[in-house]
Amino acid sequence: MNNTLGACDCGAVHHPLTVEKIAVGEHALDQELPAYVKAASFQKVAVICDETTEQIAGKKLMAILHEKAEAASVKLEANAAGDVTADEKTLVSALIGIPLDTDVLIAAGAGTIHDIVRFCAFQRGIPFISVPTAPSVDGFTSAGAPLILKGKKQTIQTTAPIALFADLELLRKAPQKMIAAGFGDMLGKVTSLADWEISRLLADEPYCPAAAAITKEALEQCLLRIDDIAAKTREGIEKLMESLIISGLVMLVLDHSRPASGGEHHLSHYLEMKALENQKRQVLHGAKVGCAAIMLADIYRSLTETTWSDEHAEKTVRSAYENLPAGETMEGWMRRVGGPVSLEELDVDEHLLTEALAHAHHLRDRYTGLKIINQYGLLPEMRQNVKHERG
16 A cells, blocks of 8 residues: 555655554454564553443453553443443543553444544554454544544544454454444445545545545455355455455545545434434444445436536536446345445434435535535435436
């Protein structure tokens, strides 16, 4: 990745990779992680987990590290709805719970725990190590931490892990819905990459063709191994995890998430904020992203059939969106891995969906197809076209 992106002359800023080691395999936890901790001369380790991941990995990590360093466990508490969220209360609680003399943190969990730990590591000025317990998101190796601050989802650039250790047997035991969520997060690249092309051509936003190509290849590798991912074979989970890691590394090098996060992520973040507001249980991030991408793929394709007053905008929209796979095709992919295919399946009613489609594009200052349909007042027409096409 360093070689590919380093050779790109796009003009975009490419930051050096700060991840020292990535180990994905059968002995990542019991052999490679303790060896790394010893070689790095870390003396005091804090393992951050929640009630579930403490049982899955936290206790094992404490036992493994016992002979290599002094280890403390910090358990994150769930909110009234039963979720651990990266909000102010949890962030402050985590910071207070970490012993003052800790020299490295370990994030034992999935996306939210990693977001909390990377924020804590950044604030304390110490490194952290990633230990994924499910291949459910692509943010393990990125520096961006999506946090809930004053009730609003905001991505804060913090720090990436110095190392990642992913045990394949542990990942294969993850619930099917979390495997499907990881696939859904990758499926979101269908629309995010198209949105990135739109932002480049219509808003002159930063763009790197090499980064886009790497992200697209990671997506294609998941689609090629879809049956293995669905069956949770060693090869399938390894390929899914590698693709998620690669997507995160691209975001780290660019110092932004444009190739991996477009309109589908804006919708997901908006719905998460609404769930918190209404004290409802959260739906997995990747599940929301996958369903939103399926819906937006059809809406974006419908945009290519619209006559525009702006010839340049019309030509750009067609070039970016006309070759997107149909939502029905994407539904088939998600069904094969056991995931949901519509936001309605995730208990998002028509009123909330309409609200999200009309307002989610305000969450980030990015030019996407979601912003276009609102800017030009096309939302009612696009939704009607999609409903007609899908029967």
